Amino acid sequence: MPDPVQSQKEMLTELSPMEHLLLQHEVEQFLYKEADLLDRRLYQDWLNLLTDDIYYWMPIRRTTTGRNTDSEFTKMGDMAFFDDNKDFLEMRIKKISAGNAWSEDPPSRTRHFVSNVKITSVTDTEITLDLNFHLYRTRLDSVEDSWLGRREDKLRRVDGQLMLAQRYIFLEQTLILAQNMSSIF
Amino acid sequence: MRNKLIANDSWYNVETGLLDRRIFSDPDLYQEELKNIFARAWNFICHDSQIPEAGDYFRSYIGEDEVIAVRDRKQQVQVLLNSCSHRGNTVCRADQGNTRSFFCSYHGWNYDLDGTLLAIPGYEDFYRSDIDKTEWGLQKAAKVSNYKGFVFATLDEDAPSLEAYLGWVGRLGIDQIAFRGDIEVVDGIQKNRVQCNWKIAVDNLFDWYHPKVSHGSAMDIGIATNADMHPMNQMVILGEYGHAIGGPGLSEESQLKIVKEHGHKKPTSAYDRKEYTDIWRATDQARETLGPVGVRSRGHPNIFPNFWITLGGTQACLRIPKGPLETELWWFTFVDKSIPPEARREFVRGVSHIFGPAGLLEQDDGENWAHSTRASIGTLTGARPAVISMGQGHDQVVEDPSGQSHINTVVNEHGQRWTYRSWQEWMKADSWDSLMRNHSKAPEGKI
Ligand code: FES
Numbered sequence A: 001m002p003d004p005v006q007s008q009k010e011m012l013t014e015l016s017p018m019e020h021l022l023l024q025h026e027v028e029q030f031l032y033k034e035a036d037l038l039d040r041r042l043y044q045d046w047l048n049l050l051t052d053d054i055y056y057w058m059p060i061r062r063t064t065t066g067r068n069t070d071s072e073f074t075k076m077g078d079m080a081f082f083d084d085n086k087d088f089l090e091m092r093i094k095k096i097s098a099g100n101a102w103s104e105d106p107p108s109r110t111r112h113f114v115s116n117v118k119i120t121s122v123t124d125t126e127i128t129l130d131l132n133f134h135l136y137r138t139r140l141d142s143v144e145d146s147w148l149g150r151r152e153d154k155l156r157r158v159d160g161q162l163m164l165a166q167r168y169i170f171l172e173q174t175l176i177l178a179q180n181m182s183s184i185f
Numbered sequence B: 001m002r003n004k005l006i007a008n009d010s011w012y013n014v015e016t017g018l019l020d021r022r023i024f025s026d027p028d029l030y031q032e033e034l035k036n037i038f039a040r041a042w043n044f045i046c047h048d049s050q051i052p053e054a055g056d057y058f059r060s061y062i063g064e065d066e067v068i069a070v071r072d073r074k075q076q077v078q079v080l081l082n083s084c085s086h087r088g089n090t091v092c093r094a095d096q097g098n099t100r101s102f103f104c105s106y107h108g109w110n111y112d113l114d115g116t117l118l119a120i121p122g123y124e125d126f127y128r129s130d131i132d133k134t135e136w137g138l139q140k141a142a143k144v145s146n147y148k149g150f151v152f153a154t155l156d157e158d159a160p161s162l163e164a165y166l167g168w169v170g171r172l173g174i175d176q177i178a179f180r181g182d183i184e185v186v187d188g189i190q191k192n193r194v195q196c197n198w199k200i201a202v203d204n205l206f207d208w209y210h211p212k213v214s215h216g217s218a219m220d221i222g223i224a225t226n227a228d229m230h231p232m233n234q235m236v237i238l239g240e241y242g243h244a245i246g247g248p249g250l251s252e253e254s255q256l257k258i259v260k261e262h263g264h265k266k267p268t269s270a271y272d273r274k275e276y277t278d279i280w281r282a283t284d285q286a287r288e289t290l291g292p293v294g295v296r297s298r299g300h301p302n303i304f305p306n307f308w309i310t311l312g313g314t315q316a317c318l319r320i321p322k323g324p325l326e327t328e329l330w331w332f333t334f335v336d337k338s339i340p341p342e343a344r345r346e347f348v349r350g351v352s353h354i355f356g357p358a359g360l361l362e363q364d365d366g367e368n369w370a371h372s373t374r375a376s377i378g379t380l381t382g383a384r385p386a387v388i389s390m391g392q393g394h395d396q397v398v399e400d401p402s403g404q405s406h407i408n409t410v411v412n413e414h415g416q417r418w419t420y421r422s423w424q425e426w427m428k429a430d431s432w433d434s435l436m437r438n439h440s441k442a443p444e445g446k447i
């Protein structure tokens, strides 16, 4: 059995520099488009970018000593802030748009940034990314939240189009300084 | 003006059910709360399962005093003040972990797991051996005790025993979790900050008036039903020192029906709402442990001052004060170790969807609490009392032969009134002795 991680790496090194460049451009454009949909509150369009089997997860982070950093994040299956499949993400969107979801009505104003986008593996259909993000939210007159972190996204090519198949979100904050996290990361 | 408020001898009027809103923002009053309430009460610190091995620790707070719960080499849980005896620096900065000792990063004083001062750098050369190490260990909570795995500590050596403090109401609250089986805390404490006074958060746990409106969107999308969010049968249980339980209550008949239908079943799917709130009570054992009334109480217990146990006893939230205008919410999630892994997985996912900062219910609470808190600062809005009078004088405390007195009613504010009344008694008492003598006994008769 070939080691899947190994064979993915090989595929990545098999890309010619030009292919790599084009792919890098394509995934970045996808991420920008996605961020733009969220910032413009086009949530239904955002949902359309998700595969049906998407898994969307944000573990809880803790301050640990340097010796204990292996337990810095909770493991999958233990407590998390987001632990969502497509159905639940649809619920979140339905709720934001319900008109009486008070954490988002009046609507928050958000700006999503992505940077340091690295393609970490490529298969025939999937591209795994490691990237940094910054989600800025402000609402009403004085609420300001700023969430930064790292993401592991997996994009899948479906009928020629890229779709989001997985998003793991690793926040820098341990104690969440916001009153809620009603935004989509 | 601020000082006058403290001198005022009544913030909450028990006759009218009106409350001085300034208790939610007054900075001097907040300092009094730290002394008279948090430093005096038994405070929930952590669950046994979070620190199973010697050297395991969990960092928490008693009011604004930072503490470390740690299992020492004799397997005893110690609750140490996280402050070096030399200049006060914290000796533990991590949220949790395992350590051999607590080493101060300022000048290097080093403390054993039980707080004993082990070493002072320069003891001979600089101190000329002229300091008594035995006097300068870490400070400790005055008393540490454990009720069914729940570790509590008090900073007041005159406090009664934990069991006496909890009384039957507080114990019933914790039994709602402890009775679920051989329980443990699921790894991961969700923590976030809300710009509200801690009492507003406590008030809200008894509030079965708000869900229909505050959480209307969660109901509209089907995450919660009208029956869940707006149960018409309410049961309230009030206990000494401010403990209370408020929320849905089952009638004797409904409970018997559940016992008949489900008494033989062992819950399988941990996140079946019915199983999580009802079926586990359908045994003789549950009736024995929780009592004939307690077994029918499905409400929210609050262990005074700030430890809320959720419906069905699956989670608990500690509300840690961070100044008068800010509160940290810490969510602990409990699960029976013996449930199948898939059921555990389903349960953990389910609770993260309800509470915590990203939970679809709790998302909508923070802003309401923050804005209610802010109103207490305004000259006019702060001077206007808060109305806590719903249902006052319209209900009856039912005495039960078991001793489990309770109120059967509709949506009400009994829990809040009891909390503020008790809070006022705590604030006026200058010691445990005076609190014990002057606090209200659980009410009887018309209420
Ligand atoms: S403050 Fe801890 S050693 Fe000086």
Ligand SMILES: [Fe+2]
Residues within 6 Å of the ligand: B204, B210, B211, B214, B215, B361, B362, B365
């Ligand atoms: Fe609520």
